[in-house]
Amino acid sequence: MTPPIVRFAPSPTGRIHIGNARVALFNHLFAATHLGRFILRFDDTDFSRSTAEFAQGIEIDLAWLGIVPHETFRQSQRVSLYEAAAARLRNEGRLYPCYETQEELEKRRKMQQARGLPPVYDRSALRLSDAERAALESEGRRPHWRFRLEPGVVAWDDLIRGPAHIDCAALSDPVLIRADGSFLYTLPSVADDIDMKITHVIRGEDHVTNTAVQLQLFAALAPDASPPVFAHHNLLIGASGEGLSKRTGSLSIASLRDDGYEAMAVAALATLTGSSDNVHAVRSLKELGESFDLAHVSRNPARFDPDDLATLTHRTLALFHFEDVRERLAALDIVGHKAEPLWRAARGNLSTFDAIFKWWRVVEGEIDAIREDPAFLKEAAQLLPAEPWDETTWSAWTSDVKTATGRKGKGLFHPLRLALTGEESGPELAALLPLMGRAKTMARLGD
Numbered sequence: 087m088t089p090p091i092v093r094f095a096p097s098p099t100g101r102i103h104i105g106n107a108r109v110a111l112f113n114h115l116f117a118a119t120h121l122g123r124f125i126l127r128f129d130d131t132d133f134s135r136s137t138a139e140f141a142q143g144i145e146i147d148l149a150w151l152g153i154v155p156h157e158t159f160r161q162s163q164r165v166s167l168y169e170a171a172a173a174r175l176r177n178e179g180r181l182y183p184c185y186e187t188q189e190e191l192e193k194r195r196k197m198q199q200a201r202g203l204p205p206v207y208d209r210s211a212l213r214l215s216d217a218e219r220a221a222l223e224s225e226g227r228r229p230h231w232r233f234r235l236e237p238g239v240v241a242w243d244d245l246i247r248g249p250a251h252i253d254c255a256a257l258s259d260p261v262l263i264r265a266d267g268s269f270l271y272t273l274p275s276v277a278d279d280i281d282m283k284i285t286h287v288i289r290g291e292d293h294v295t296n297t298a299v300q301l302q303l304f305a306a307l308a309p310d311a312s313p314p315v316f317a318h319h320n321l322l323i324g325a326s327g328e329g330l331s332k333r334t335g336s337l338s339i340a341s342l343r344d345d346g347y348e349a350m351a352v353a354a355l356a357t358l359t360g361s362s363d364n365v366h367a368v369r370s371l372k373e374l375g376e377s378f379d380l381a382h383v384s385r386n387p388a389r390f391d392p393d394d395l396a397t398l399t400h401r402t403l404a405l406f407h408f409e410d411v412r413e414r415l416a417a418l419d420i421v422g423h424k425a426e427p428l429w430r431a432a433r434g435n436l437s438t439f440d441a442i443f444k445w446w447r448v449v450e451g452e453i454d455a456i457r458e459d460p461a462f463l464k465e466a467a468q469l470l471p472a473e474p475w476d477e478t479t480w481s482a483w484t485s486d487v488k489t490a491t492g493r494k495g496k497g498l499f500h501p502l503r504l505a506l507t508g509e510e511s512g513p514e515l516a517a518l519l520p521l522m523g524r525a526k527t528m529a530r531l532g533d
C-alpha cells in the first residue's frame with residue numbers, strides 16, 4: 087500500500103473526550119502501521135464557537151496520548167481555498183443563493199410533513215427570477231448558499247461497513263455558506279482533503295450521510311482524481327447507552343488525565359472497545375497498533391464502561407519498564423540507584439502512577455510505622471543480619487524469626503509489614519527490604 091495520508095479534524099469548540107480520542111487514535115494507528123502521515127486539521131470556520139485555547143488544549147491532549155501530528159492546519163487560515171472552490175461551484179451552477187429565513191423553512195417543513203412528504207428542501211430558490219432576487223436583496227436579505235445535489239444513489243466501499251450507499255433524492259441540498267459569508271464544515275473539509283491529498287477518511291458513523299454529499303463535492307471539484315477511501319466506525323456510548331458530548335466535558339481527556347488514569351489505558355479502551363479484539367493493557371501506541379485493524383471494528387455501538395479505566399490503569403502500570411517511566415519518576419524526584427529496583431518492585435501494586443511516591447517514602451523517606459506487638463518486633467530486630475543485604479535477606483531473616491518465636495504465616499509476616507511500611511499490603515518485602523537498609527528497618531521495628 088502506498089503510504090496513506092489521514093487527518094483528524096476536530097472543531098476546537100471544547101476539549102476532546104474519549105470518543106473523539108477514538109477517532110484520533112484510529113487515524114494515528116492506521117497511519118503509523120502503514121508508515122503514512124497524520125494531519126491535525128482544526129475545523130475552526132465557526133468563528134463564534136472556536137477558540138485558540140480549545141485548539142491548544144486538543145494538541146496537549148493528543149500529545150498526552152502519544153499522538154504527534156506530522157502537520158497541523160487551521161481552516162480559518164485557508165479561507166481563500168474555500169472561496170475558490172465555491173467560485174468554481176457557482177460557475178458550474180452547483181451553488182445557488184437562497185433567501186429563506188429559518189422560520190420560513192420551518193413552516194415549509196411542517197407543511198410537507200402534514201402532507202406526508204419527506205422534509206426535503208424544495209429548491210424554490212432555484213426558480214427565483216433575477217428581479218425576485220433583487221427585490222429580496224433590497225429588503226436587506228443576504229443569501230445563504232446551497233449545493234445542488236445530483237439525483238441518484240451515491241455508493242462507496244466503506245473500509246469498515248462494506249458496500250454503502252445513500253439515495254441523494256432523500257437529502258436536502260446542503261447549505262455550504264451561511265448568510266454571513268462563513269463556511270459550514272462540508273465544503274472546506276472536501277477542499278482540504280483534495281488539497282492535502284488525503285487518501286483515507288476515517289471518522290465516526292455519524293458522518294455517513296455527509297459522505298454522500300461530500301463524494302458529490304469531490305466529483306465536482308476534482309473530477310479527475312479518485313476520492314479518498316472512507317471508513318466509518320461505530321461511536322463510543324456510555325454504559326447506559328448515552329452518547330458523549332464535547333461540550334459537557336463528560337469523560338474529557340483532560341479530566342481523565344487529572345483523575346490519574348494512564349494515557350495508554352485510555353488509548354486501549356478508546357481503541358479496542360467495540361472491536362473483536364479484547365480490551366487489554368498495552369505499553370505503547372506501537373503495541374496497540376499491533377492489535378489494531380479496521381477490519382476488526384464491529385458495526386454495533388461500542389459500549390464502554392469508564393470503570394474499566396481503573397483496572398486498565400493498574401495493568402498498564404504493571405507493564406511499564408523502568409525506561410518507560412524514568413522521566414516521570416524523575417519529575418517526582420525519584421532518582422538514583424534505588425529508582426529502578428523500586429519501580430520493578432512496586433509497579434504491580436499501583437492504582438495510579440503517583441502512588442509510587444508512597445513506596446519511595448517507604449524505602450527512602452520517613453513513614454508512620456504501625457507497631458502492634460512491640461515485644462515481637464524487638465525480638466525480630468535482634469535477629470536482623472548484618473549488611474550487605476539483597477533479595478534473599480528477607481527470607482533468611484524471617485525464617486530465623488519464625489524459629490525463634492514459633493510464629494508463622496500471617497502472624498509472622500503481617501506485623502512486620504505494618505511496622506516496615508505502615509501499610510496493610512504492598513509490594514514484596516523481599517524486594518523492599520534491601521532498598522530500605524538496616525538502619526531504617528531497625529528504627530521501624532522500634533529498636
Ligand code: GLU
Nearest residue numbers: 095096097129275289293
Ligand atoms: N469536525 C468534524 C468532526 O469532528 C470532522 C469530521 C470529519 O472527519 O470529516 O466531526
